[in-house]
Amino acid sequence: MARTVLVIGGAGRTGRHVVDLLTANGDRVRVMSRRPSRIGRQGVELITGDIADPSAVARAVDGVDAVVVSVEPPTDPAGSETVMHLGVREVAERAASRGAQVVLLSQIYITRPEKMPGLQEMVRARGRGEQALRNSGAPYTIVRPSWLTNEPAGRSAIRLEQGDTGDGQISRADVARACVEALRNPQALGRTFEMYNEPGPAPTDWAALFGALKPDQ
Numbered sequence: 001m002a003r004t005v006l007v008i009g010g011a012g013r014t015g016r017h018v019v020d021l022l023t024a025n026g027d028r029v030r031v032m033s034r035r036p037s038r039i040g041r042q043g044v045e046l047i048t049g050d051i052a053d054p055s056a057v058a059r060a061v062d063g064v065d066a067v068v069v070s071v072e073p074p075t076d077p078a079g080s081e082t083v084m085h086l087g088v089r090e091v092a093e094r095a096a097s098r099g100a101q102v103v104l105l106s107q108i109y110i111t112r113p114e115k116m117p118g119l120q121e122m123v124r125a126r127g128r129g130e131q132a133l134r135n136s137g138a139p140y141t142i143v144r145p146s147w148l149t150n151e152p153a154g155r156s157a158i159r160l161e162q163g164d165t166g167d168g169q170i171s172r173a174d175v176a177r178a179c180v181e182a183l184r185n186p187q188a189l190g191r192t193f194e195m196y197n198e199p200g201p202a203p204t205d206w207a208a209l210f211g212a213l214k215p216d217q
C-alpha cells in the first residue's frame with residue numbers, strides 16, 4: 001500500500017537515492033530541506049525547514065506514515081547536540097504520537113567516540129539521538145553506515161553487523177536501499193545495525209538479512 005514518507009535530508013546524496021526508490025515504489029514523498037530549491041523534482045512535496053526547528057518538524061511530520069532521517073550533522077558540539085540529539089528526538093516524539101515509523105541514518109563508532117578525535121562530541125550527540133528514538137515509542141530502525149561511497153547499488157554483497165566493532169565502506173545507494181527495505185520489512189523494526197559492502201552477490205532477501213539481527217535491548 002502506498003504510504004506518505006517524509007525524507008529529512010532528501011536533497012542530500014543518500015537522501016536522493018531514498019527519494020528515487022520511494023517514488024519508484026509508488027509512495028508519496030515529502031522532502032524536508034533547509035534549501036528545497038536544491039531538489040526540483042516532480043511529484044515530490046517540498047517543505048522548507050531545519051530539523052532543529054520544532055515547528056518545522058511538526059509541519060513536516062504532520063500527515064506522514066513514515067520518516068527517513070538522512071541528515072549530516074554539524075561538527076561543533078552545540079550544533080550537533082541541537083540537530084542530532086534534540087532534532088532527532090523531536091522527530092521521534094512527533095512520529096510516535098501518530099504511530100509513524102522512523103528510519104534513522106546514524107554511523108559506525110557511536111559506542112567508541114574516542115576513536116574519532118575532534119568529532120567525539122558530534123558522535124556522542126548522535127548516540128543520544130539514537131537513544132531518544134529508541135525511547136520514543138515510535139516504531140524504528142537505526143542504520144549505521146560505515147564510510148560512504150558513491151558506488152551504484154547492487155554491485156556487491158552487504159554485511160549487516162551489530163555491536164559497532166567494525167570498519168569499512170558501504171555505498172550510499174545500498175544504504176538507501178536498506179532504508180526503504182526497512183520500511184517494508186517488519187523484521188527490521190527495533191533493530192540497530194552497521195552496514196558494510198563486501199565481495200559477493202548483492203542481497204535479494206532483505207527479510208532474511210534483517211531477520212538475522214537481534215532486537216535492541
Ligand SMILES: NC(=O)c1ccc[n+]([C@@H]2O[C@H](COP(=O)([O-])OP(=O)(O)OC[C@H]3O[C@@H](n4cnc5c(N)ncnc54)[C@H](OP(=O)(O)O)[C@@H]3O)[C@@H](O)[C@H]2O)c1
Nearest residue numbers: 009011012013014033034035050051071072107145147148
Ligand atoms: N560520509 C560518510 O562516510 C558517512 C559515514 C557514516 C554515516 N554517514 C551519515 O549518512 C547520512 C547520509 O550522508 P550523505 O553524505 O549522503 O549526506 P549529504 O549528502 O551530506 O546530505 C545530508 C543532508 O543533511 C541535510 N541537513 C543538514 N543539516 C540539516 C538540518 N539542520 N536540518 C535539515 N536537514 C539538514 C542537508 O539538507 P539541506 O542542505 O538540503 O538542508 C543534506 O541534504 C548522514 O547522516 C551522514 O552523517 C556518513
